[in-house]
Amino acid sequence: xxxxxxxxxxxxxxxxxxxxxxxxxxxxxxxxxxxxxxxxxxxxxxxxxxxxxxxxxxxxxxxxxxxxxxxxxxxxxxxxxxxxxxxxxxxxxxxxxxxxxxxxxxxxxxxxxxxxxxxxxxxxxxxxxxxxxxxxxxxxxxxxxxxxxxxxxxxxxxxxxxxxxxxxxxxxxxxxxxxxxxxxxxxxxxxxxxxxxxxxxxxxxxxxxxxxxxxxxxxxxxxxxxxxxxxxxxxxxxxxxxxxxxxxxxxxxxxxxxxxxxxxxxxxxxxxxxxxxxxxxxxxxxxxxxxxxxxxxxxxxxxxxxxxxxxxxxxxxxxxxxxxxxxxxxxxxxxxxxxxxxxxxxxxxxxxxxxxxxxxxxxxxxxxxxxxxxxxxxxxxx
Amino acid sequence: xxxxxxxxxxxxxxxxxxxxxxxxxxxxxxxxxxxxxxxxxxxxxxxxxxxxxxxxxxxxxxxxxxxxxxxxxxxxxxxxxxxxxxxxxxxxxxxxxxxxxxxxxxxxxxxxxxxxxxxxxxxxxxxxxxxxxxxxxxxxxxxxxxxxxxxxxxxxxxxxxxxxxxxxxxxxxxxxxxxxxxxxxxxxxxxxxxxxxxxxxxxxxxxxxxxxxxxxxxxxxxxxxxxxx
Numbered sequence: 108x109x110x111x112x113x114x115x116x117x118x119x120x121x122x123x124x125x126x127x128x129x130x131x132x133x134x135x136x137x138x139x140x141x142x143x144x145x146x147x148x149x150x151x152x153x154x155x156x157x158x159x160x161x162x163x164x165x166x167x168x169x170x171x172x173x174x175x176x177x178x179x180x181x182x183x184x185x186x187x188x189x190x191x192x193x194x195x196x197x198x199x200x201x202x203x204x205x206x207x208x209x210x211x212x213x214x215x216x217x218x219x220x221x222x223x224x225x226x227x228x229x230x231x232x233x234x235x236x237x238x239x240x241x242x243x244x245x246x247x248x249x250x251x252x253x254x255x256x257x258x259x260x261x262x263x264x265x266x267x268x269x270x271x272x273x274x275x276x277x278x279x280x281x282x283x284x285x286x287x288x289x290x291x292x293x294x295x296x297x298x299x300x301x302x303x304x305x306x307x308x309x310x311x312x313x314x315x316x317x318x319x320x321x322x323x324x325x326x327x328x329x330x331x332x333x334x335x336x337x338x339x340x341x342x343x344x345x346x347x348x349x350x351x352x353x354x355x356x357x358x359x360x361x362x363x364x365x366x367x368x369x370x371x372x373x374x375x376x377x378x379x380x381x382x383x384x385x386x387x388x389x390x391x392x393x394x395x396x397x398x399x400x401x402x403x404x405x406x407x408x409x410x411x412x413x414x415x416x417x418x419x420x421x422x423x424x425x426x427x428x429x430x431x432x433x434x435x436x437x438x439x440x441x442x443x444x445x446x447x448x449x450x451x452x453x454x455x456x457x458x459x460x461x462x463x464x465x466x467x468x469x470x471x472x473x474x475x476x477x478x479x480x481x482x483x484x485x486x487x488x489x
Numbered sequence: 490x491x492x493x494x495x496x497x498x499x500x501x502x503x504x505x506x507x508x509x510x511x512x513x514x515x516x517x518x519x520x521x522x523x524x525x526x527x528x529x530x531x532x533x534x535x536x537x538x539x540x541x542x543x544x545x546x547x548x549x550x551x552x553x554x555x556x557x558x559x560x561x562x563x564x565x566x567x568x569x570x571x572x573x574x575x576x577x578x579x580x581x582x583x584x585x586x587x588x589x590x591x592x593x594x595x596x597x598x599x600x601x602x603x604x605x606x607x608x609x610x611x612x613x614x615x616x617x618x619x620x621x622x623x624x625x626x627x628x629x630x631x632x633x634x635x636x637x638x639x640x641x642x643x644x645x646x647x648x649x650x651x652x653x654x655x656x657x658x659x660x661x662x663x664x665x666x667x668x669x670x671x672x673x674x675x676x677x678x679x680x681x682x683x684x685x686x687x688x689x690x691x692x693x694x695x696x697x698x699x700x701x702x703x704x705x706x707x708x709x710x711x712x713x714x715x716x717x718x
Contacts, residue, residue, distance in 0.1 A: 108605050109598050118593035118634075404589045407548060408650075409578030410606055483548055486589060 111414065112421035115398070126390055127426055131433025133383050134463065138438040139445070140376045141455045144369050146448030151280045151360040154218075155353060157230040158199070160326040161335045163351045164342065170359050171351055172201045172323040173280050179348055181294075183325040190342070192333035195225040198322035200293040201279075204286065206261055209254045215286045216279035217263075219293020219322075222246075226326060229274065229287055237272035243289050248272035250284035263288070264296045280360050282447040294319045380462055387430070388470035391423045395474035402478055403486035412479060419474040427467030431460050494557070495657050495690030496522040496545060498715075501554030503540055514540050516713040518554070522692060524657070527677075527684040529701050530694045532710035538694045541710070542660050545692065546581055547573035559657050578603055582651030582689075584661040588643035590635040596622065596646050597631040603654045614653070621649040625679070641672045648676070652683065659683070661693040665700060677703045 116123050154173075164187065166177040187196040200219035205212050220228050222240035229239050229248055237257050240246045247268040249255050252275075259270045268288060277285040288296075298319045300308075329335050335352050343350040351359070395402070402415055435456060442449040501518040504511060514537035522528050532538045543549035545556065547563060547570075556564035558580050563569055570576060577583075590599045600618040605611060622628040625645040627638075635643050644664065651659050661680065665673035677693070677700045684691045684705075693704065701707050707718040 108611075109594065109602060111593075114598065115593045400589075401591050401593075404591065405602075406574070407546075407577070408583055408603055409574040409576075409581075410602065411574055414606060484543060486585070 108414075110421075111418035112425060115418065116422060116425060123426070124429070127429035128433045130383060130387060130390070130426065130430035132437050133379065133386065134430055134434030134459065135437030135441070137376055137379045137383065137459060138434055138451060138456060139442060139449060140372055140379065141459070142438065142442055142449035142451045143445070143447070144372045144376075145450035145452060145455065147282070147365050147368060147372075148361060149450055150278050150282045150448050151365050152357055153276070153278060154228075154280060154285070155357055155360065157233065157277065158226070158228045158326060159230075159328075159353075160226060161329040161353055162193075162327045162339050162342065163353065163356050164325040164327070165323075165349045165351065167347050167349050169349055170363065171349070171356055172199070173356070174359050174363060177323050177349075178321050179323075179325060181290075181320045181322045181325075183348065184327075187325060187327050187342075190338070192330055192338045194328045194330040196325060196327035197221055197224040197226040198290060198325050199228065200290065200297055200323045202293065202297050202323075203283070204263060204296075206253065206255075206263065206286070208259065208261055213253050213255075214283050215249070215253055216281070216283045217286050217288055217293060217296070219288055219290045219297075221290045224290075226328070229272070230277075233274040233277050235273055235275045237270070239272055240287060240289055241271070243291050245269060245292065246271045246289065248274060248287040250274050250277045250286070252276070252278065253284040253286065261286075263292075266292070268292070276448075278448065280365070290322070294321065297321075380459075380466065383430075383463070384466035384470050387423065387427060387467055388473045390426065391419065391470055391474040392477065394422065395419060395477045399477070399481060400486060402481050403483050406481060406483035407486045415478050416475050419478055420468065420471045423467045423471035423474065424464065427463045427470075431463050434459075492523040494521050495524045495526075495559060496520075496692070497555075497557035498545070499555040501541075501544065501556065502552045503537065503544060503549070504552050513713055515544075515551075515710070515715075518715040520708065520715050520717070522658075522690045524688045524690050525684050526705045527681050527691045527693065527703070529704035529707045530692055530710070531696070531698075531701070531707055534696075536710045537713070538710060539662055541715075542662055542692060542694060545658070546583065546660050547576050578607055578654060580657050582654065582656035582659040584644075584647055584651045584659060584664045586663040586666040588635065588640075588647040590643055590646055590650070592635055595632050595634050596627070596638070599635070599646060600650045600653045603650070607654060618649065618653055621652055622646075625649050640667060644668065644672075644676060645679075648679065648683075652687065652689075655687075656689060659689055659691040661691060663694050663696065665695065665697060670699065673697060673700060674703070 163171055164183055165171040166179050169175040169177045171177055181198045184196045184198045187193050202217050204215050204217050206215055218228050245266055245268050247270055249270055251273050255270050257270055257273060260267045298321050329338055339350050339352045405415055442451055499519050501515060503515040504513040506512055530538050540549055544551045553566050597618050601614040604614040619628060622631055627642050627645050630638055665676050680691055681703050683689060709716050
């Protein structure tokens with residue numbers, strides 16, 4: 108039997124391909140949107156995975172350094188070391204900075220850590236050039252996404268920092284590039300005041316010299332054979348601190364912080380899929396309208412509806428399939444140009460393929476309805 | 490030679506609307522067309538020629554009456570079949586004023602579309618189609634699209650399509666209207682030859698009186714009634 112859909116498509120191949128490309132670009136945007144969501148999830152977990160600790164000690168009644176402002180005393184790291192089951196512990200700081208020196212200011216998240224400590228948040232797998240910090244002051248390791256290069260001098264606060272290492276793909280939960288500096292430099296930046304402010308505050312009777320031995324969190328690893336949850340529960344009984352396991356901190360980041368954004372992206376993606384379905388439906392409707400004369404003739408000479416309907420449904424499915432292929436090509440061509448991480452995953456593409464095939468079947472109903480109700484006498488103007 | 494009935498119509502009526510808008514188009518038409526006959530159907534515009542043709546072709550519902558196609562009674566105040574398209578596919582060939590070929594199919598695909606729908610194997614349908622195309626002297630255009638053919642060639646393809654399912658009946662609605670006199674005469678002669686050689690009953694609607702001399706009988710619609718000259 109002649110495949111009418113194939114014949115019709117090859118008759119107007121150029122038009123069909125351009126139409127499929129147009130719908131494909133829309134589907135490409137859907138894939139990018141899903142990729143943005145995936146990227147957010149990866150970014151949210153990236154820093155936690157790189158730091159790779161078991162327990163987070165934060166200010167009491169706060170969710171930790173990523174969700175809320177958290178300040179605790181640095182010496183908790185020493186207190187932790189004597190707790191049974193604790194292997195290593197270190198203090199960390201996190202703060203947002205705006206760096207100058209390039210064409211445009213760059214927003215980064217600064218991670219302060221002790222370069223000589225037992226926990227280094229710089230994952231060596233991400234270090235693509237230079238080295239890690241080896242001095243207590245004025246050295247920085249920065250993500251290539253920031254635009255800075257090795258040996259660049261970056262003014263942070265009142266001091267210049269030399270870029271001694273470059274990492275790739277290291278970003279904060281918000282997707283901002285990371286800059287790693289020493290804990291001492293970070294504490295000075297975050298917690299110390301200028302001489303003028305200190306003098307001014309003293310005049311006003313306020314002791315604002317500040318305790319710079321403050322950090323945002325103390326992290327710890329647990330020795331093998333010890334239960335992380337049990338140790339966290341024990342530490343949770345301490346006053347003035349909050350304790351989270353790494354899993355809980357991950358949940359806070361992915362569920363509490365990213366969830367609303369992901370819902371927003373999810374809704375936007377769903378709307379785009381609905382719009383794509385409507386557009387495919389309209390295209391098929393228009394394509395069917397253009398063929399009404401031929402459809403009437405076919406009905407008049409006795410071709411059953413099933414064969415004509417099959418042609419319409421096949422054309423819709425082929426349009427959906429090619430649009431999906433073009434959408435994939437389009438998304439892979441442009442995803443790297445987005446400023447934040449976009450992660451395109453095969454299961455997402457497969458899911459979209461299933462959705463688009465179902466949407467195409469749904470969209471074909473408008474054309475099929477037109478076929479069913481077509482009057483064969485229209486062919487002869489009767 | 491014994492005449493074998495191919496189309497039989499009894500008391501066929503067709504009207505539209507009701508009350509003030511009631512319009513009667515055909516009133517009590519009764520006639521028979523035998524196999525091998527070429528009948529011309531002549532009437533002024535709007536007299537119901539196409540409507541009558543489409544009722545015989547099981548496309549338009551009559552208001553009342555009876556219709557036999559071959560031996561089979563297909564209408565007796567209501568359709569006696571629930572698949573009128575199967576009747577059209579198997580018993581009837583249509584030819585129209587314009588060729589009305591499917592533009593995205595080539596010539597041979599247009600001709601074999603109905604036979605293939607009737608489950609005739611592609612090879613067999615193609616062989617029969619090629620015979621028909623050779624008969625109409627357009628076999629060399631078998632793989633061309635209708636847009637690549639002249640009007641006359643397309644009309645010959647349309648006639649080949651009408652014959653492809655070996656129909657008992659051909660209903661031709663002004664098949665020569667778009668052609669010049671020479672080509673018109675050629676098409677009507679061709680229909681006459683087909684009727685005789687293939688033993689097919691053909692009803693041809695025409696406005697062109699020059700074509701009547703090539704037909705076996707002339708049927709007219711006068712005051713909603715069927716009369717033969």
